[in-house]
Amino acid sequence: MFDINTIVRENIKSLQSYKVWRDDYLDNNEAVFLDNCENNFGSPLGLGYERYPSSSQSKVKEAIANYKNINSNQVTIGNGSDELIDLLIRCFCEPKEDNILVCEPTFGMFKVYAQLNNVNVLNAPLVKETFLFDEQQILKAVATHTKLIFICSPNNPTGTSISIEQLRTIASNFNGIVVVDEAYIDFSEKQSAVNLIAEYSNVLVLQTFSKAWGLAALRVGVAYGNPSIIEVLNKVRPPFNINSNSQELILNALKKSSIKDTLVESILKQKIYLENELQQLSFVKNITESDANFLLIEVTNAKQICDYLLEKNILISNRSSLLNCENRIRISVGTEKENKQLITLLKQYN
Secondary structure, eight states, X not given: OOOGGGTSOHHHHTOOOOOOGGGGGTTOTTOOOXXXXXXXXXXXXXXXXXXXXXXSOHHHHHHHHHXXXXXXXXXXXXXXXXXXXXXXXXXXOOTTTOEEEEXXXXXXXXXXXXXXXXXXEEXXXXXXXXXXXXXXXXXXXXXXXXXXXXXXXXXXXXXXXOOHHHHHHHHHTOSSEEEEEOTTGGGOSSOOGGGGTTTOTTEEEEEESSSTTOOGGGOOEEEEOOHHHHHXXXXXXXXXXXXXXXXXXXXXXXXXXXXXXXXXXXXXXXXXXXXXXXXXXXXXXEEOOOSSSEEEEXXXXXXXXXXXXXXXXXXXXXXXXSTTOTTEEEEEOOOHHHHHHHHHHHHHHO
16 A cells, blocks of 8 residues: 655655645735735736735636546646646655656656756666557666656657556556656547546646647646645645736636637647648658657658758757657647648658
């Protein structure tokens, strides 16, 4: 049975979180706020911006929890998923002693935040060529001081996914936290790992409003997990990490989730078009099957193609420097107009 107290850093256990008492009075029109040294006269932008945002973020958490059909104590919010990745490593990994495990090629920020926190990184590579996950290789790669396994699914940059059955195997045989980064899950037909958090207390799922919701400018990421993990993250996260405007706009967006669904449908339709057109180009050798809103494409000369498109003011991503990704480019699915412009130029290059 997983016990979170066995992996939390000792200094985090004894940490007293920063309390913001005013959250209980934010909706009280008669309350006078003289507690946080703010500029009560207002701002160059007028009244309303002078106040710190809600620290508890209770309204947003409750709205997100209702949308996901879970409890609000299973939710915490980060300034993008990046902040949540950083918090997880800081909470559970002792510098110079513990390590995290990743499956390369994958999202680079897992390794960046581990290095920033002086934590070692182990690797259980995806299967070469297919870029599929191998749960047995992942478990074999676990070492004595492995506290966190980071699994990006659908994975960036490959678009490949891990199955729920594979996650069950990993979670059942690992005495640490299995972190499933589902930034692109809305584009996939695969089942979300959020369905596992009630069953496995050591599964934590990261999602974001940056991709399918189209709200990257707001910088809002969400962690779903057992209340015991969420409680630890809430102790460490900065009290005002999500600004007032972002909180309000997320509440508004959740009321319009059908629009998000329509946008996803449009993206997936364009993805089919893009893949069909790319397969007809002579320099395209292979396209990895993708559950995300992008395609990883093996080409004859990645740098040459990227440079050619850049001259035409079209930016794509050369992923050749990543493990087993030589001469592979990643192309995000754009609008119909953008995709047709891209294909026209690639046909001219061809």
